[in-house]
Amino acid sequence: MRVHHIVPPYLLEHLERTADDPNLRARYRLSLQHDAVFRARSSATPSQDAAPFQDEGAGQGPRRVVHDAENGTSLPGTVVRAEGDPATTDLTVNQAYDGTGATWAMFQECFGRDSIDGAGLLLSSTVHFDRGYANAFWNGAQMVFGDGDGEIFGDFTRSIDVTGHELTHGVTQYTANLVYEGQSGALNESISDVFGSLAKQHHRGQSAADADWLIGADIFRPGVSGAALRSLKAPGTAYDDPRLGRDPQPAHMSGYVETTADHGGVHINSGIPNHAFYLVAMALGGNAYGDAGRIWYDTLTSGELSETATFIDFAQATLAAAETLFGADSPQVSAVSTAWTEVGVLQSDSSEPSQPSGSAESVELMRAAKTALSTATPPRPPASMPPTPDQPAEPAEPDPATADPDTPANPSHPETSASGSE
Numbered sequence: 001m002r003v004h005h006i007v008p009p010y011l012l013e014h015l016e017r018t019a020d021d022p023n024l025r026a027r028y029r030l031s032l033q034h035d036a037v038f039r040a041r042s043s044a045t046p047s048q049d050a051a052p053f054q055d056e057g058a059g060q061g062p063r064r065v066v067h068d069a070e071n072g073t074s075l076p077g078t079v080v081r082a083e084g085d086p087a088t089t090d091l092t093v094n095q096a097y098d099g100t101g102a103t104w105a106m107f108q109e110c111f112g113r114d115s116i117d118g119a120g121l122l123l124s125s126t127v128h129f130d131r132g133y134a135n136a137f138w139n140g141a142q143m144v145f146g147d148g149d150g151e152i153f154g155d156f157t158r159s160i161d162v163t164g165h166e167l168t169h170g171v172t173q174y175t176a177n178l179v180y181e182g183q184s185g186a187l188n189e190s191i192s193d194v195f196g197s198l199a200k201q202h203h204r205g206q207s208a209a210d211a212d213w214l215i216g217a218d219i220f221r222p223g224v225s226g227a228a229l230r231s232l233k234a235p236g237t238a239y240d241d242p243r244l245g246r247d248p249q250p251a252h253m254s255g256y257v258e259t260t261a262d263h264g265g266v267h268i269n270s271g272i273p274n275h276a277f278y279l280v281a282m283a284l285g286g287n288a289y290g291d292a293g294r295i296w297y298d299t300l301t302s303g304e305l306s307e308t309a310t311f312i313d314f315a316q317a318t319l320a321a322a323e324t325l326f327g328a329d330s331p332q333v334s335a336v337s338t339a340w341t342e343v344g345v346l347q348s349d350s351s352e353p354s355q356p357s358g359s360a361e362s363v364e365l366m367r368a369a370k371t372a373l374s375t376a377t378p379p380r381p382p383a384s385m386p387p388t389p390d391q392p393a394e395p396a397e398p399d400p401a402t403a404d405p406d407t408p409a410n411p412s413h414p415e416t417s418a419s420g421s422e
C-alpha cells in the first residue's frame, strides 16, 4: 500500500534549502526522512501500522476514532476520542474528528457511499505525530496529521479539504486504484483534490460559485505569501513565497510538466484535471457536489477505468458517465466536453491539436483523443461500456468568464486563516 502525503516532496526540499534557521532546516529534513521511510516501508510490505479494529456495524453513520501519538512516531497511538464521544479540550483532536466526519457525510449524502470502502470502514486518525512534522498522510489504512513546523505550516487538521484529500486516496485505493505515477498518478491526486474540496463545500453548504476551490487554505502560518497549497480555480497561483517557491501547477496541457520527480509530477500536472472539474462545476452552476461531483464519482467507481488511465482516457470516461446519467444531448455532457477542451486534453474537431510539451507520447495521445472524438470510439473501450453514438463533436466555445487560468484564486489571502471556521 502506498503512503500519500499532502505536501509534495519538492516543496519540503525547497524549504530545507532556503530556511535560514538551522532548527527549521532540521525539521524539514526530518519530515522528508520520515516520508522517505514511510514510502520505502509501504512499497515493501502492506501497512501494518494501522487498522486496529475490524469492521462491523456499517450503515449506522460514520465510525471514527482519533488517536494521539503524543509527539512520538508509533502508530496509531492512544485513543483519545471515539465515535459519539464528546469534544475533548484538544482542538486538534476535535478537528480531526470533525474533518473525517465531514468527508464521510459528503460521500454518504451526495453519493450514497458509506465510508472509504463503501462498507462502513472505520475512519482512524492519529494527531500530534512527531515534533514539528510538516505533513499529513494516508498510509493505506489510516490518517496521520503533523502539527507543522510552526513557521510555514501549522496544524494539518485545520483544513477539511486536506483531510478529505487524504481520505479520498483511500476511496481511490478501493475503486479505480489509479497507479501513482505519471498521468494516472496525477489523476489520483486530482481526484483527491476534487473530493477534498467537495467535502469542504458540502460541509459549508457552498455553491460552486461561492467556494474558494483551495486545498489547504488553513494550514499555512501567518506571514506565508500564499493562499493555499493548490487552487482548482487557478492552478499555478496558490502560493508564491521566497521560502516555498512558486506554485508549479499548470492549468492547461500546454504547460504539462515532463519530470521524473514527484512520481512523474503527480502533484504538478494534477492542476490540469483539477481545473477541468472546476470548469464543469462552474458551467453547471449550483453545488459542485451535485451533477459535476456525480459525474466524477461515477467515473471513479464504475469499474471501467483502467488503473493506468491517461488524462484522455479519464476525459472520455467522464463523458461516458455524463451521457449515462443525463443523456447525450444534455448540458452536462456539453459542459464536460467543453471543460476538457478548454484545458487542452480533448480537441474540438475544428482545431489542430495543441502541443502539450513536445513529447512524442503526448502528441500521440492528443491524436488519439481527436480520433476518439471524431469517430465516437473511446481509445481504450472497456468491454462493458455501453455504446455511445452521440459523442459531442463540436464542443461549445470556452466561456471567458471561467476560462482564465491567470485569475488569482484568492488575491487577498488573509494572513490569519479567516476562512477557517472549522
Ligand SMILES: [Zn+2]
Pocket: 004, 005, 006, 165, 166, 169, 189, 192
Ligand atoms: Zn495526495
